[in-house]
Amino acid sequence: MIRNSLAALSCLWIIVFSIPSHAELTVDVTLGVENSIPIAIVPFGGPQGGSDENLASIIAADLARSGRFKVLPESQMLERPSTPEQVQFTTWKTLGQDNLGIGRVRQTGTDRYEAQFELFDAVRGTQLANSSLPYTTAESRKTAHRIADIIYKQLTGEDGAFASRIAYVTVSPGSGLNDRRYTLQVADADGFNPQAIVNSPEPIMSPAWSPDGKKIAYVSFENKRPAIFIQTLSSREREKVSELPGINGAPAWSPDGTQLALTLSKDGNPEIYVMDLTHRSLRRVTDHFAIDTEPAWSRDGKQLVFTSDRGGKPQLYSVASTGGQPQRITFEGDYNARGAFSPDGKSLAMVHGNGGDYRIAVLDMASKQLRVLTPGSLDESPSFAPNGSMILYASQNGERAGLSTLSSNGKVREGLRIKAGEAGEAREPAWSP
Amino acid sequence: MKFLQTGLVLLTSTLFASGCGSSGRTKPYAMDGIRADGGAEVAKYGEGAGDALGTTSPSRGTSPAGPLAKRVIYFVYDSSEVQPEYLPVINSHANYLASNKGKTVVLQGHADERGSPEYNIALGEQRSQSVAKLMKLQGVGDNQIQMVSFGEEKAAVFGHGENAWQQNRRVEITYSER
Numbered sequence: 349m350i351r352n353s354l355a356a357l358s359c360l361w362i363i364v365f366s367i368p369s370h371a372e373l374t375v376d377v378t379l380g381v382e383n384s385i386p387i388a389i390v391p392f393g394g395p396q397g398g399s400d401e402n403l404a405s406i407i408a409a410d411l412a413r414s415g416r417f418k419v420l421p422e423s424q425m426l427e428r429p430s431t432p433e434q435v436q437f438t439t440w441k442t443l444g445q446d447n448l449g450i451g452r453v454r455q456t457g458t459d460r461y462e463a464q465f466e467l468f469d470a471v472r473g474t475q476l477a478n479s480s481l482p483y484t485t486a487e488s489r490k491t492a493h494r495i496a497d498i499i500y501k502q503l504t505g506e507d508g509a510f511a512s513r514i515a516y517v518t519v520s521p522g523s524g525l526n527d528r529r530y531t532l533q534v535a536d537a538d539g540f541n542p543q544a545i546v547n548s549p550e551p552i553m554s555p556a557w558s559p560d561g562k563k564i565a566y567v568s569f570e571n572k573r574p575a576i577f578i579q580t581l582s583s584r585e586r587e588k589v590s591e592l593p594g595i596n597g598a599p600a601w602s603p604d605g606t607q608l609a610l611t612l613s614k615d616g617n618p619e620i621y622v623m624d625l626t627h628r629s630l631r632r633v634t635d636h637f638a639i640d641t642e643p644a645w646s647r648d649g650k651q652l653v654f655t656s657d658r659g660g661k662p663q664l665y666s667v668a669s670t671g672g673q674p675q676r677i678t679f680e681g682d683y684n685a686r687g688a689f690s691p692d693g694k695s696l697a698m699v700h701g702n703g704g705d706y707r708i709a710v711l712d713m714a715s716k717q718l719r720v721l722t723p724g725s726l727d728e729s730p731s732f733a734p735n736g737s738m739i740l741y742a743s744q745n746g747e748r749a750g751l752s753t754l755s756s757n758g759k760v761r762e763g764l765r766i767k768a769g770e771a772g773e774a775r776e777p778a779w780s781p
Numbered sequence: 782m783k784f785l786q787t788g789l790v791l792l793t794s795t796l797f798a799s800g801c802g803s804s805g806r807t808k809p810y811a812m813d814g815i816r817a818d819g820g821a822e823v824a825k826y827g828e829g830a831g832d833a834l835g836t837t838s839p840s841r842g843t844s845p846a847g848p849l850a851k852r853v854i855y856f857v858y859d860s861s862e863v864q865p866e867y868l869p870v871i872n873s874h875a876n877y878l879a880s881n882k883g884k885t886v887v888l889q890g891h892a893d894e895r896g897s898p899e900y901n902i903a904l905g906e907q908r909s910q911s912v913a914k915l916m917k918l919q920g921v922g923d924n925q926i927q928m929v930s931f932g933e934e935k936a937a938v939f940g941h942g943e944n945a946w947q948q949n950r951r952v953e954i955t956y957s958e959r
Contacts, residue, residue: 521939528935551934554899573929574902595906595930598899611899617910618903639903655900661859662900683859685897699897706896726941728897744941776898 384759385503387411387447388420388440388470393430394453397461399488403451406492410510410538411499413762414737415755420445432466432475440470447476449499459484465495467502477502489540509733509779512537514740515545515555515564516751516777532566534581537733537779539751539764545579546586553776556599561781565589565599565608576610578625589623598642602649602669609633609643609652609669620654622669633671642686645669647693653677655685664698678711680718686729690736690756697730697739708741708754721758731779732756740764740777749773848873852954853937854912855947858893861907863915871912874954875919882922888912889953890930891937893946898932905930912952 389408396402411417420443429435430452440448451465460482467477477498483491490511497508513534520529530552535542546552550569557564558578565578574596579586590596594613601608608623612630620633620643634640638658645652652669655662659676662685667674678684683701690697693713700709700720708722708730726744733740739754743763751764751774764774848870854863863871878884890905909928916926938948 530934551931553902553932553934569931569934594928595902597902611903613903613906618906639900639907641903642897642899655897657859662896683896685900701896726895 384416384418385447386418386420386445387449387499387503388425388443388445389449390425390428390430390451391422392451392453392463392465395455395461397453397455397463397483397485397488397491399485399492401489403453403463403488403492403495404449406489406538407449407496407499410493410496410508413538413753413755413760414500415757415759416500416504416737435468437468437470437473445470447499447503449495451495456482461485461488463491463495465498467499489536489538493536493538506737507735509735509737510537512734513561513780514539514731514751514777515557515780516742517552517555517775518772519749519775520772532564533774534564545581545584546577554598555776555778556601557778557780558601559603559605559781564778565601567597567599576608578608589625589628594618595641600643600645602645603647604649609645611641611643620652620667622652631671633667633669634674644687644689644696646689647691653687653689653696655687662701664696678718681709684709688730688732690732691734692736695732695736695756697732697741699728699730708739710739710756719758721754722752722761729776729778731777733779734781740779742775742777749775751777849877854908854952854954856908856950856952858895858946858950859904861904861911863911868915871915872919875916875921878916878922878925879920882925885925885927885957886916887927887929887955887957889955890928890932891935891949891951891953892933893949894933894936894941895946898934901932902930903932905932908950908952912954 389404391402391404408419412419424443427436427439429450435448435450448468448470449465451463453461453463456462463481463483465479466475468474469476479498481491481494493510496510500508514537515532515534518531518533522528528549530548530550531544532546532552532555533542534545545564546568548568548570550572553567555564555566562582563578563580565576567574567576575591576589576596576599577586578589589608590610592612592614595611595618598611599608606625608625610621610623611618612621617637618639618641619635620640622631622633633652634654636656636658638656640654640656642655643652650669651666653664653666656665662683663676664678664684664687665674666677681700681702685699688697696711696713698709698711700707705725706727707720707724708727709718709720711718722743724743728742730739730741737756739756741752741754742749743752752761753764754761851870854867854870857864878886888909890909892901892904906928909930913926913928936949937951938945
């Protein structure tokens with residue numbers, strides 16, 4: 349029933365699943381995006397700098413995915429101005445467009461281009477922002493993302509995250525179960541321009557960005573057992589930081605980048621430890637015979653949220669990062685795991701299991717309200733955008749695992765276009781700082 | 782006596798050179814001509830798999846065989862408790878290891894795809910530990926058992942739904958020479 353009504357909607361409609369304090373699931377499906385900002389981005393004039401897509405459509409897709417904008421479809425545009433002189437504000441006001449973005453590209457040399465862009469308040473007929481961005485063919489999509497960031501900042505007052513990156517693992521089945529390839533990839537925030545970082549016939553898991561965005565910690569089974577590596581993206585140099593007996597998993601950087609929380613079972617069962625990255629010394633944080641794993645740092649670095657089944661089923665707990673008595677923080681549903689803080693520390697995303705479905709939910713840390721945001725049955729690995737506006741997660745679409753984004757207000761969901769090969773899957777996403 | 786029993790089981794398994802799952806629930810699952818019964822995969826990642834039991838590739842053959850030929854223990858959802866039906870399998874391997882101190886096993890723990898990947902790593906390890914604990918009770922030495930958990934990363938069977946999931950929640954027993 350839910351599935352049918354969802355299928356009937358095109359990709360950009362509001363889907364809010366909210367679970368108040370009682371256990372009953374309520375589903376609100378609203379057409380149109382309330383409180384979202386109307387904007388028209390007119391196709392840019394000029395050669396588009398070698399991009400096979402008009403910069404304007406890349407910008408429009410970015411803005412729409414954030415859930416904060418209602419973007420006018422190109423087919424409804426009556427005029428296509430690309431210079432300020434061509435703009436007639438009354439046309440756009442009639443179309444209900446409060447904001448108008450126009451631009452043009454000109455070639456300035458061999459593989460050298462420049463995008464000139466203007467943003468207008470169409471109601472008042474005033475210019476809100478303009479910029480001029482030089483770029484090469486390889487940078488054309490990035491240039492569009494930068495312009496989307498400028499628009500986002502101008503109209504919401506918050507930093508955009510469209511020019512950030514995402515890391516994830518692709519699994520290609522090859523000729524069968526014994527021939528899988530696991531590849532750690534880094535791509536643009538919209539899933540384009542993927543670059544392979546590590547490739548292995550054995551599993552790669554749990555990529556985690558350093559706070560400065562220069563390194564990624566991950567788990568690799570390349571020696572037939574798990575080890576944690578830290579790899580510098582620019583040089584591709586990497587270092588093995590943990591390969592103790594048992595589990596070496598779930599690396600998580602402290603907000604200041606000097607420590608790595610991780611899961612080790614060297615003493616018999618999975619416990620949370622904190623590694624000082626300078627001296628490589630280990631400090632044990634949890635001590636319980638149950639499973640303790642998936643540490644996530646609070647914004648101030650003082651608390652760690654982790655998954656534990658010490659109460660019988662997996663739930664999230666919080667403990668001082670120096671150790672102490674953990675406090676349970678999730679109570680709804682029979683499975684809550686893999687906590688991920690929003691950048692402002694006010695919300696915690698998680699995998700929320702209830703009645704056999706695994707969905708992404710967000711806990712408001714102050715009000716303790718839990719909102720279930722996805723309609724899937726096998727959703728996992730939530731990760732916030734650096735501005736907190738969106739959540740990236742892994743989900744099952746038909747037979748294949750793919751990545752999706754979700755606006756943090758729950759309004760917009762969109763599957764990312766991840767090119768993982770013919771029958772490949774994309775999993776375990778992590779959004780860069 | 783124990784030695785004799787083991788010898789008999791060994792002989793039986795050699796004769797039948799059997800696949801690792803043969804009873805209803807643990808039935809190997811064929812897909813695209815590849816038998817995805819875990820055995821084939823174990824052979825690839827283990828060292829000298831098959832040698833200890835005198836069998837050839839554990840993925841070949843469909844004849845029923847003794848408990849030593851079964852090398853996969855299956856679990857119920859989110860549980861690391863060994864089901865009673867698998868105790869004879871574990872006991873047979875434990876008896877064999879206890880009387881062959883030069884042999885070692887790797888217990889590879891796995892989980893189904895549901896829930897969080899790192900939690901599933903922990904769950905897979907607990908499943909390996911449950912099997913290890915039972916083996917040690919039968920006199921198998923600590924140094925004869927190695928454990929590694931792959932969580933949900935290496936499904937034995939592709940697909941979603943209980944049929945695939947129940948075949949993926951497992952511990953695979955792989956032999957190696959010391």
